[in-house]
Amino acid sequence: MPAPSRLRTVLSESVGGLPRQFWWLWAATLVNRLGGFVVTYLALYLTVGRGYPASYAGLVAGLFGAGSAIASLLGGVLADRLGRRPTLMAAQLSTAVSTAALGFADGPVAIAVVAFLVGLASNAARPAISAIIADLVPAPDRVRAYSLNYWAINIGFGVSAAVAGLIAAHGYLPLFLLDALTTLICAVMVFVRIPETRPERSAAAVREEPRTGLGTVFRDGRFMALVGVNLLLALVAQQGSTTLAIDMGEAGISTSGYGLVIGLNGLLIVVLQLPMGRLMEGRNRTALLVVSALLTGWGFGLTALAGSSAAFFAVTVAVWTIGEIMAAPTMMGLVAELSPAGARGRYQGVHSLSWSLASFLGPLAGGYLLQHAGSAVVWLACGVCGTVAAGAFLLVGRRAAADAGSGARVAGADAADGEVAAAPGGGVAVPS
Incomplete structure (x- = not known):
């Protein structure tokens, strides 16, 4: 097959067949995400732009993280009770207003x-x-859909991080205003083009179904x-933007060197997310999660072995980035399938809480x-955490297969859609 035809086939299989x-x-x-400037440069704004100490920036x-943690649960509940669309629009409008206000806030109390x-908005x-994607996309295509969404997030983050540095050279206020503007545009796009996707249930079905609250x-x-397990892996992943930078600085690697090394993370996600997403389709889900945990x-x-070699640091970033590419969409698809149709927002909110806590x-x-x-203990602890997470994924997958074999409700099944996610051979499999 000629290269252009092969490329068209690959693209069609990667992005085709999903709802408009x-x-x-x-x-x-x-x-x-293209306008997501503020979070990336908030610490620099506070320390360099406003002259506050690093402890205040922390x-x-x-x-901000506390607000995000509360919002994970609140947003999930509202998505189920009020609907996905009004919750998303309210969140985006509130984010636009509060982001612009942060640019004008003066004084430590007001800024805090x-x-x-x-963070809350x-x-x-x-x-x-996440619930909209689960509502719109059939189960066999969900991992691919979450991969594409994750791809968009990382494209936007990579571009915004680069552009924000150029804008910040002329002042920080434009970062806040442009971030607010892009969020407002996003809200308008949702209002015009995204319908309400929350599954409709009859009054009789609502009465018969057990009430699903956060306690459930x-x-x-x-x-x-x-x-x-996701919290454990998220704690490891957080070291890439915090401890890694400090360790590389202590090893004598410059700020620009760190930027190049960590930039490899975003570059690899942009380049590899689509082909790897295609390769992951139909694979045993437990195996994917186990391998991703070990790689991460x-x-x-x-x-711990990098010493002062920027090239070796880059190799380590490449390894855990591949683990990240495998884990993120696979876990999101699994969360969607474990969630009852009427409680997808709550389940996604609790899952999001693990990232906020991390x-x-x-x-x-x-x-x-x-x-x-010392740094060696930090990095070896990350390896141990990845191994523990891999073992936990394996145990959960085997338990799901055992329950399926005994006739129990299969973990990963959505009763409303009749989806089955237990794979032969002792794993939770991607539906195919």
Whole structure:
């Protein structure tokens, strides 16, 4: 087959067959991330632009994370009760207003309060977006859809990080205003093109179904086990933007060198997400999660051997980035399938909570270990965490297969759609 024809075939298999509304949501996500300047440069704005100490910047980052954690649960509940579309629009409009206000906020108390509100507003959209994808996309295509959405996020992040540096050279206020503007554009796109996707249920069905609140989600043992494993891996992943930078600096590698090395993460995701997403379709899900956990954990673990070699640091980033590419869409697809149709927002919110907690706890844990035990202990601990996570995924997959074999409800099945996610051979498989 000629190369152009082969390329068209690959693209068709990677992006074809998904609903039009999904692509509008994808485009809205890309626009929003292209203008995602503030979070990336908030610490520099506070320390360099406003002259606050690093401890205050850490406090503001913690408050932003606290708002994000609360929003994970609140956004999930609202997505189920009010609907995906109104929750997403309210979150985006609130994010636009609070982001612009943060650019004008003056004084440590005002800045801290508004930063908390920005975290609260911005993260409330995540459960709604994940639930919309689960509502719109048939089960066999969900991992591919989440891969594409993750691809859009990383394209936007890569471009915005590069552009923001050029804009910030002329002042920080334009970053806040442009971020608010792109979020507002995203809200308009949702209003015009994204319908409400929450599954409609008859009054009789609502009466007959057991009520699913947050307590029900937290009592779902298998789902919470997966959330716990995801939290463990997220704590490891957080070291890439915090502890890694400090360790590379102590090894004598310049700031620009760190930028080039960590930039490889975004570049590889943009280049590899689509072909790897295609390769992952139909694969045993447990195997994917086990391999991704090992790659993530020991990708960071190899950093203990990097010394002062920027090239070796780059190799480690490449290893854990491949683990990240495998894990993110696979886990999102699994969460969607474990969620009852009427409670997808709550389930996605609790899953998102694990990332919010990791963004707060990860830097604290990594910094403490780095200071008191040394860098080798930090990176070896990451490898151990990855191994523990891989073992946990394997146990959950075997339990799902055992339940399926005994006639119990299969983990990963959505009763409303009749989806089955248990694979022969002892794993939770991607539906095919």
